[in-house]
Amino acid sequence: MPARHRSVMPWSSLFLFFLATTDARAQFDYVNGWDGQLFPSYLIATATMRPDASEAAPNSAENQGQENSDKESTATEDQEQGEGEEQQDGAPEDADETDDEETTLGDADSKCLLGIYVTADEDNTPIAVEIEAPGFIEASPWSGVLEKANTEYKIFPALKLNFKALLANTQTVPIAVTYRMWLGDDDAVEHTINMTLRSINDCPTVIAYDKEGVEDISYMFAAYVNEQHPFVDKILRESLDKGVVEAFDGYQSGNAENVIRQVYAIWDALSHRDVRYSSITASAAVNKMVASQHVRFIDQSINNAQANCVDGSALMASLLRKIEIETALVLVPGHCYLAFALDPEGKQWMGMETTLIGKKNVDVPPDVENDKIVDPKFQRTNSWLTFRLALDIGNKNLKEHMPKFEKKDSLDSLAYRLISVSHARHMGILPIAFNSSERLNSLDRKP
Numbered sequence: 001m002p003a004r005h006r007s008v009m010p011w012s013s014l015f016l017f018f019l020a021t022t023d024a025r026a027q028f029d030y031v032n033g034w035d036g037q038l039f040p041s042y043l044i045a046t047a048t049m050r051p052d053a054s055e056a057a058p059n060s061a062e063n064q065g066q067e068n069s070d071k072e073s074t075a076t077e078d079q080e081q082g083e084g085e086e087q088q089d090g091a092p093e094d095a096d097e098t099d100d101e102e103t104t105l106g107d108a109d110s111k112c113l114l115g116i117y118v119t120a121d122e123d124n125t126p127i128a129v130e131i132e133a134p135g136f137i138e139a140s141p142w143s144g145v146l147e148k149a150n151t152e153y154k155i156f157p158a159l160k161l162n163f164k165a166l167l168a169n170t171q172t173v174p175i176a177v178t179y180r181m182w183l184g185d186d187d188a189v190e191h192t193i194n195m196t197l198r199s200i201n202d203c204p205t206v207i208a209y210d211k212e213g214v215e216d217i218s219y220m221f222a223a224y225v226n227e228q229h230p231f232v233d234k235i236l237r238e239s240l241d242k243g244v245v246e247a248f249d250g251y252q253s254g255n256a257e258n259v260i261r262q263v264y265a266i267w268d269a270l271s272h273r274d275v276r277y278s279s280i281t282a283s284a285a286v287n288k289m290v291a292s293q294h295v296r297f298i299d300q301s302i303n304n305a306q307a308n309c310v311d312g313s314a315l316m317a318s319l320l321r322k323i324e325i326e327t328a329l330v331l332v333p334g335h336c337y338l339a340f341a342l343d344p345e346g347k348q349w350m351g352m353e354t355t356l357i358g359k360k361n362v363d364v365p366p367d368v369e370n371d372k373i374v375d376p377k378f379q380r381t382n383s384w385l386t387f388r389l390a391l392d393i394g395n396k397n398l399k400e401h402m403p404k405f406e407k408k409d410s411l412d413s414l415a416y417r418l419i420s421v422s423h424a425r426h427m428g429i430l431p432i433a434f435n436s437s438e439r440l441n442s443l444d445r446k447p
Contacts, residue, residue, distance in 0.1 A: 028189065029117040030179050031156075035289040037196045038113065038175065039204045040166035041432060045223035047161070049428035103151060106142045107158035115156035116179060120146040128182040129155050133175050136165050136197065166200065167435035173197050198292070200432065203310075206291040206414060218417050221295070221329050221336070222424035224314040226431035227321040229298045234440050235319060239269040244378060250324035256342040257373050259325060260350070263340060264374060264387050266319045267357065270302075271383035273443065275315075276358035278306035299438040305358075312354035313338040317421055318431075331417040332401055337394055339418070351394025356386045364389050 106115065106129070114131050128143040142157035175197040180190045203224065207215040226232075236248060244265035251259065293310060301307040301315050310329075313336050317327040326341040330351065337355075342348040356362075364385040371379045378384050404416040 027118075028179075028181055030191070030193070031113065031115045031117070032177070032193060032195055033113045034204075034207060035287055036193075037198060037287055037290060039198045039202060039290075039292070040169050040200045041198075041202060041223060042204055042217070042220060043113075043159075043161055044163060044166055044200075044432055045220060045430050046428070047163075048430060104154045104156070105144055106156040112154075112156045114159060114177065114179075115154060116181060117152055117154055118146070118181065118183065119152050120149055120183065122184070123147060123149045125149070125184050126182075127155070127184075129157055130180040131157050131159065131177065133177045133195075136162050136169075136175060137177070138162065164435070167433060169197060169200050172199050172202070196287075199294070200435075201294050201296065202292045203295045204290050204292045208289050208291070214414060216414050216417070218331055218414075219419055219424050219427065219429055221310060221314065221331070222419055222421045222429050223432050224295045224297065224310070225317040225321065225327070225329075225421050226298055226314075226434065227318050228431060229318060229434050231298050231302055231434075231440050232318055232322045235266070235269055235273075235302070236322060238272070238443060239265040242268055242272065244268055244374060248323040251344040256348065259340075259342050260391075261373055262323060262325065263316075263320065263352075264378075264384065266316065267387045267390075268378070268381075268383040270315070270357050271386065273302060273305060274358055275301060275305050275307055275312070277312065277355040278308055297432070297434070297436070299434065299436055299440075303438055303441045307354070307357065309336040309355050312357055316352065316354055316357075321421060327421050329417075329419040329421065330398065330401065331415075331419065332397070333415045337397065339394070339398055349398065350391060351396075351398030353390045353393040353397070356390040356393070359386050362386045362389055 114137075116129055118127065120127070125146045126143070127146055128141065130139055130141045131137065132139040138160035140157040140160045142155060144155075146153050173196075174194050176192055177195050178190060178192040180188050182188050203220050205216075205218045205220060207217060209215070239245075240247070242265065245258075245262055248262055248265075249258075250262075253259075295314065296304075296307065296311040298315055298318055301311045307315055313329050316338050317329065320327050320340055326344070326346055328339040328349070330337045330339050338352040339349045340352065342350060360382065362382060362385045366379075367388065370388060371384075374384060401416055405418045407416075
């Protein structure tokens, strides 16, 4: 077995197809992504992801507030997970792992979704490989030498991705991928296969393998949190114009109530825009190997005034991160909600049920202690009542679910996930960039 990086797919689990040719010396197998599918969101968001970053993904919101705390917890968790793996396997990495490292050539730190498996008949056989998908992947070459005969090598050229084209792909479409190989003095062997290129809105979350179980990549949801989106500053400006707060200062006041007040100011602005819950989550394509969900971008949620549980949580997280309030996406079976930190160290967290944004006719009794957080003129508004209810439900659920987030080695670790957006950024998960001609709709609705 080759060395496995948490940010790549296990080699033995990738779907391979044998290519029969008339020349036995020029046979090769090819890797065609996840069961013939490529996800633009994954390719873009993980473009700068560190090779071993995914094993550092936390399943707890504790101490996720400051960058230094994040890095320290990452190192600790890396060590703990490494120890756990050795105990589970019964021994450290064996010789097979080392041998496999030696037979993996090309871009070993890539996602390794497109490549070939090949064996030479003679030692020190020259080889060249090229992979391309016109319009989306430029011709991506690799050349070298296969040192050992009768040894299977895995070759993955560094893919020259057309990020602009991938960002613009909003529908599931077929894509032709061509593999070329020159082995020794033989002529090129070429084969083209049709794969499925998913929509940029399709977020892969879990990969199921035949023999090696499943891999959790739910950290991909953090790619839809975009604190740099051009709509963010405009919504924050609208929030200030409503007068709930005079300025956004994150944690500078050192006051938890002020943090809550800032969060409410943003909630109020979105309520004023009549953003409401919409349960649309299905993707156009379905695959047994890859679990995925359709996620709207910020501009789509705001201009269409619709957001499912992930959309709304990603939207709120984007706005809160812009004002330097730490956030986490909370995943439980069939649902997602938001958590935000009340202090920069991440010692206190609050849950928020984002599906209540824009809900009408909420009947919540007065609460003297909590109502004093905002000016009396906001205390009986629909947006404040829904906000209070969202916090009540979110906090109750967060407390109930917290023990399951901490069980990293159980089956619940896939169904219950707490994704620190800050930590995802440290892993190298990029926000998917704004790529639309959409402009923010004018604010023509009254509160």
